Amino acid sequence: xxxxxxxxxxxxxxxxxxxxxxxxxxxxxxxxxxxxxxxxxxxxxxxxxxxxxxxxxxxxxxxxxxxxxxxxxxxxxxxxxxxxxxxxxxxxxxxxxxxxxxxxxxxxxxxxxxxxxxxxxxxxxxxxxxxxxxxxxxxxxxxxxxxxxxxxxxxxxxxxxxxxxxxxxxxxxxxxxxxxxxxxxxxxxxxxxxxxxxxxxxxxxxxxxxxxxxxxxxxxxxxxxxxxxxxxxxxxxxxxxxxxxxxxxxxxxxxxxxxxxxxxxxxxxx
Amino acid sequence: xxxxxxxxxxxxxxxxxxxxxxxxxxxxxxxxxxxxxxxxxxxxxxxxxxxxxxxxxxxxxxxxxxxxxxxxxxxxxxxxxxxxxxxxxxxxxxxxxxxxxxxxxxxxxxxxxxxxxxxxxxxxxxxxxxxxxxxxxxxxxxxxxxxxxxxxxxxxxxxxxxxxxxxxxxxxxxxxxxxxxxxxxxxxxxxxxxxxxxxxxxxxxxxxxxxxxxxxxxxxxxxxxxxxxxxxxxxxxxxxxxxxxxxxxxxxxxxxxxxxxxxxxxxxxxxxxxxxxxxxxxxxxxxxxxxxxxxxxxxxxxxxxx
Numbered sequence: 033x034x035x036x037x038x039x040x041x042x043x044x045x046x047x048x049x050x051x052x053x054x055x056x057x058x059x060x061x062x063x064x065x066x067x068x069x070x071x072x073x074x075x076x077x078x079x080x081x082x083x084x085x086x087x088x089x090x091x092x093x094x095x096x097x098x099x100x101x102x103x104x105x106x107x108x109x110x111x112x113x114x115x116x117x118x119x120x121x122x123x124x125x126x127x128x129x130x131x132x133x134x135x136x137x138x139x140x141x142x143x144x145x146x147x148x149x150x151x152x153x154x155x156x157x158x159x160x161x162x163x164x165x166x167x168x169x170x171x172x173x174x175x176x177x178x179x180x181x182x183x184x185x186x187x188x189x190x191x192x193x194x195x196x197x198x199x200x201x202x203x204x205x206x207x208x209x210x211x212x213x214x215x216x217x218x219x220x221x222x223x224x225x226x227x228x229x230x231x232x233x234x235x236x237x238x239x240x241x242x243x244x245x246x247x248x249x250x251x252x253x254x255x256x257x258x259x260x261x262x263x264x265x266x267x268x269x270x271x272x273x274x275x276x277x278x279x280x281x282x283x284x285x286x287x288x289x290x291x292x293x294x295x296x297x298x299x300x301x302x
Numbered sequence: 303x304x305x306x307x308x309x310x311x312x313x314x315x316x317x318x319x320x321x322x323x324x325x326x327x328x329x330x331x332x333x334x335x336x337x338x339x340x341x342x343x344x345x346x347x348x349x350x351x352x353x354x355x356x357x358x359x360x361x362x363x364x365x366x367x368x369x370x371x372x373x374x375x376x377x378x379x380x381x382x383x384x385x386x387x388x389x390x391x392x393x394x395x396x397x398x399x400x401x402x403x404x405x406x407x408x409x410x411x412x413x414x415x416x417x418x419x420x421x422x423x424x425x426x427x428x429x430x431x432x433x434x435x436x437x438x439x440x441x442x443x444x445x446x447x448x449x450x451x452x453x454x455x456x457x458x459x460x461x462x463x464x465x466x467x468x469x470x471x472x473x474x475x476x477x478x479x480x481x482x483x484x485x486x487x488x489x490x491x492x493x494x495x496x497x498x499x500x501x502x503x504x505x506x507x508x509x510x511x512x513x514x515x516x517x518x519x520x521x522x523x524x525x526x527x528x529x530x531x532x533x534x535x536x537x538x539x540x541x542x543x544x545x546x547x548x549x550x551x552x553x554x555x556x557x558x559x560x561x562x563x564x565x566x567x568x569x570x571x572x573x574x575x576x577x578x579x580x581x582x583x584x585x586x587x588x589x590x591x592x593x594x595x596x597x598x599x600x601x602x603x604x605x606x607x608x
Contacts, residue, residue, distance in 0.1 A: 154325060154328075237447075271451045275444075
């Protein structure tokens with residue numbers, strides 16, 4: 033148990049660091065995201081350019097720092113929105129049951145037959161590239177599984193005696209949902225959305241890499257990786273730093289989520 | 303088992319129709335004129351109108367939908383601007399490459415992930431175990447497209463051992479397979495370790511040891527057989543990842559599969575092609591899931607007739 037708290041704190045500390053970089057990136061970056069040093073194109077790391085420069089002479093270190101904001105925005109926004117929608121759908125379907133439930137579950141089951149990333153790509157291609165499209169596509173790919181999970185938990189809670197008692201004394205549905213069902217489902221919700229954040233980083237970066245996310249010249253990590261793909265032979269440093277930035281962020285999210293799960297969920301033992 | 307298989311097979315077209323309906327109407331809601339998009343930037347207004355008439359885009363949406371459904375039943379997925387016609391034969395031509403990649407990834411996962419999990423369980427709390435948990439955490443955090451790029455840097459650029467893109471022989475399969483399988487290997491190894499540890503404490507293991515069986519025999523023949531079931535579950539649950547991941551991995555290595563085609567289709571705003579590929583991915587996903595369920599019953603006799 034003690035060891036797991038270390039996970040929670042270590043993951044939390046790393047995430048806090050990412051948040052700080054996202055908030056104050058403008059002041060931390062030595063150069064602007066689109067400042068060009070045309071004398072040093074595709075330069076290897078040096079004292080002037082800590083991580084080297086890209087194909088048009090932009091400072092990679094600055095771009096990785098400035099990219100933190102895009103990635104965190106996408107990850108937090110899509111996990112948050114997916115959480116909100118998933119919780120609403122799950123609560124309504126699980127609590128009211130009947131026709132509402134069959135209709136919702138039917139649609140969810142249908143969407144679950146589309147692999148997660150394929151769904152995100154299809155949605156992104158409908159919406160076109162850009163930050164908003166990226167967030168919606170990532171969100172859309174998470175809602176079905178999340179809603180299903182929460183519906184399952186709500187079905188369990190609904191059978192609990194305290195809920196049955198509340199129904200018996202004539203408490204309104206809205207009040208039961210807010211006072212009894214939601215608080216008891218909260219553990220699952222918090223754990224799952226925190227683990228989703230790491231997945232959202234991966235899906236968001238993958239869409240960026242496929243050219244469906246934030247468009248160049250914006251410094252988004254996935255987009256930067258796909259730009260660096262062409263210069264692997266002459267400038268492999270272009271693809272190293274953005275990849276490490278993504279991996280460490282996902283690592284932090286996973287560790288934090290696992291730590292949270294151990295702290296909050298008494299039934300779960302790793 | 304035959305009845306079960308048939309009942310599942312019958313459901314697939316129904317689900318596919320549902321998915322087709324959802325994506326068809328979502329794509330119809332896209333702002334912008336389809337005929338203009340398909341005709342391309344150089345087309346004149348007359349060309350656009352002619353195309354609109356030819357493709358029936360001037361008809362009501364419901365009629366277009368009906369035409370599409372009937373067309374698909376006949377094997378015609380509509381007009382793809384990339385192929386200037388029905389995209390189905392072109393998509394099917396790329397299926398073997400994607401299947402080969404996925405099969406190799408699953409094979410590698412079983413070949414590496416299973417033994418790694420067994421070793422970690424047998425050497426619990428000793429260095430092989432620690433090494434494995436470290437690798438698992440790492441592999442789960444690394445995005446497959448970045449792993450692919452790093453493999454290219456290492457094995458193509460630095461060492462010059464492997465071709466970095468396209469298909470030029472069996473060596474072309476090595477890096478895409480590794481990039482795709484890494485996450486699966488990590489998950490399977492972790493799962494196998496956990497289940498093995500549980501199984502190793504059971505009575506039948508003590509009995510096997512007590513009657514003097516060789517340790518290797520106990521582990522391979524008794525424990526592993528039981529541990530295999532959750533492993534198949536994990537692989538089955540990750541089929542969605544495998545299909546989605548193949549899109550990204552094919553892109554990096556310019557692997558001539560369906561995923562690469564899908565990304566091209568999105569880039570070219572060829573919505574017919576995107577829809578057709580999405581639909582085929584869904585059908586493939588359903589068929590694979592069915593295969594996994596059948597495999598279950600083979601390795602776990604307790605599930606038969608359930």
